[in-house]
Amino acid sequence: MRIAVEGCSHGELDVIYDAILAEEQSSGERVDVVLLCGDFQAIRNATDLESLAVPLKYRRMGDFHRYYAGEKTAPILTLVIGGNHEASNYMWELYYGGWLAPNIYYLGAAGSVDLGGIVVAGASGIFKRHDYTAGRFEHQPYSPSGIRSVYHTRQFDIIKLGLLQRPQIFLSHDWPNGIEHCGDVTALLRKKPFFREEVATSTLGSPPLQMLLDALHPAYWFSAHLHVRFAATVYFGDAGQSDTLAVRSNTILNPEVLEISDEENATAVSAVAMPAAVPHRPETTQFLALNKCSPRGDFLHFFTLPTPADPFLHASTEARPQVPLLYNKRWLAITRVMDPYFSLQRRQMPLPSIQDPSLRERICEEEARLDTLFADKVNPLDVRAVQHFQHTAPASATAYTSQHRRFLSVEEIAKIRASALERRRKRGAAQRSVRAYQNLDT
Numbered sequence: 210m211r212i213a214v215e216g217c218s219h220g221e222l223d224v225i226y227d228a229i230l231a232e233e234q235s236s237g238e239r240v241d242v243v244l245l246c247g248d249f250q251a252i253r254n255a256t257d258l259e260s261l262a263v264p265l266k267y268r269r270m271g272d273f274h275r276y277y278a279g280e281k282t283a284p285i286l287t288l289v290i291g292g293n294h295e296a297s298n299y300m301w302e303l304y305y306g307g308w309l310a311p312n313i314y315y316l317g318a319a320g321s322v323d324l325g326g327i328v329v330a331g332a333s334g335i336f337k338r339h340d341y342t343a344g345r346f347e348h349q350p351y352s353p354s355g356i357r358s359v360y361h362t363r364q365f366d367i368i369k370l371g372l373l374q375r376p377q378i379f380l381s382h383d384w385p386n387g388i389e390h391c392g393d394v395t396a397l398l399r400k401k402p403f404f405r406e407e408v409a410t411s412t413l414g415s416p417p418l419q420m421l422l423d424a425l426h427p428a429y430w431f432s433a434h435l436h437v438r439f440a441a442t443v444y445f446g447d448a449g450q451s452d453t454l455a456v457r458s459n460t461i462l463n464p465e466v467l468e469i470s471d472e473e474n475a476t477a478v479s480a481v482a483m484p485a486a487v488p489h490r491p492e493t494t495q496f497l498a499l500n501k502c503s504p505r506g507d508f509l510h511f512f513t514l515p516t517p518a519d520p521f522l523h524a525s526t527e528a529r530p531q532v533p534l535l536y537n538k539r540w541l542a543i544t545r546v547m548d549p550y551f552s553l554q555r556r557q558m559p560l561p562s563i564q565d566p567s568l569r570e571r572i573c574e575e576e577a578r579l580d581t582l583f584a585d586k587v588n589p590l591d592v593r594a595v596q597h598f599q600h601t602a603p604a605s606a607t608a609y610t611s612q613h614r615r616f617l618s619v620e621e622i623a624k625i626r627a628s629a630l631e632r633r634r635k636r637g638a639a640q641r642s643v644r645a646y647q648n649l650d651t
């Protein structure tokens with residue numbers, strides 16, 4: 210199975226698919242699935258912009274609404290996780306995962322699926338310590354703080370992911386904390402010098418993702434968010450380096466021993482190409498962070514992974530055979546067993562440890578129960594048979610406002626918003642966020 214991975218999408222679906230189709234043409238090799246690592250911006254209509262946490266100048270519709278409307282269709286099965294710039298209202302509708310548009314499947318706030326026989330797992334959002342242990346308390350219209358906390362990763366979801374068995378591929382928007390030390394950190398700092406302090410203080414990346422990396426050892430891990438291409442190899446257990454990522458980071462992350470000399474002549478670009486063809490040992494994770502989508506290119510990574518679906522994919526006479534997409538039974542069991550802990554309030558009851566033997570036992574029991582439940586069903590785990598894409602809001606680059614009693618274009622809304630901001634600023638009430646259009650009707 211040939212896979213294309215991309216970093217932050219920022220609503221640029223056309224550029225991404227065009228680049229992938231162009232690569233297929235030049236290489237002569239079909240791409241079977243696309244993995245997008247967040248900041249996807251599933252903006253269905255102008256009202257969704259109200260739930261997108263970006264500065265005013267970045268409030269753009271992007272390409273997604275045409276895919277949502279059916280004007281365009283994703284040419285290749287696409288799996289998506291969320292980042293910190295999302296239509297958080299829409300992502301919340303699909304908290305457990307689902308079709309954002311035909312052929313574009315969101316893994317949910319956390320999720321795991323079986324893709325042609327390999328397990329893909331993903332964590333949406335970014336880590337912020339003060340919201341990590343909270344429940345999912347945000348509701349719409351989002352408050353100025355809720356529009357941000359809504360995409361902060363929750364411990365509840367991380368623990369669920371930590372209960373998975375080793376996935377082949379893990380997707381996260383931000384990087385696992387400490388990962389920079391498993392690659393060429395000097396070259397990274399040459400390209401992104403402003404990471405220096407975070408690297409020196411061990412604050413680059415997400416600590417919960419570091420925990421997951423140590424717990425799961427996925428064969429491949431892809432991230433985005435920091436808008437730079439960076440490759441690393443993490444060795445676990447018996448692979449020659451007997452430490453975990455946490456131990457490595459804690460050992461190396463002494464600012465005194467950090468080599469961040471600018472004189473060193475490391476090759477900044479060639480050093481970060483991930484050796485896709487190198488077979489991975491089970492004890493290593495190949496990490497690759499990807500750049501954001503940009504016209505300058507180099508935001509994609511292509512690689513081929515042997516999967517149980519390969520004979521089917523090779524034998525198919527179709528130009529683009531449909532890659533099997535199944536629920537991961539283990540994930541379904543985890544979701545059921547952890548459900549009593551799910552909180553819709555700020556308060557989150559204490560959560561069990563991922564090492565808790567009785568918790569793991571209950572998950573195994575649940576898996577056995579699912580086996581019985583599914584025994585007489587045909588393809589019970591087939592995502593396409595169970596979940597169908599449905600519109601839940603109009604697809605339009607306009608939004609109806611009850612105040613104006615008509616549909617306004619994005620440009621008009623931006624103009625009105627800008628002048629409202631300006632008036633507010635003049636009145637000296639800049640500390641209060643302008644929510645003039647929070648009541649836009651869909």
Ligand SMILES: [Mn+2]
Pocket residue numbers: 217248292293294382434435
């Ligand atoms: Mn981001």
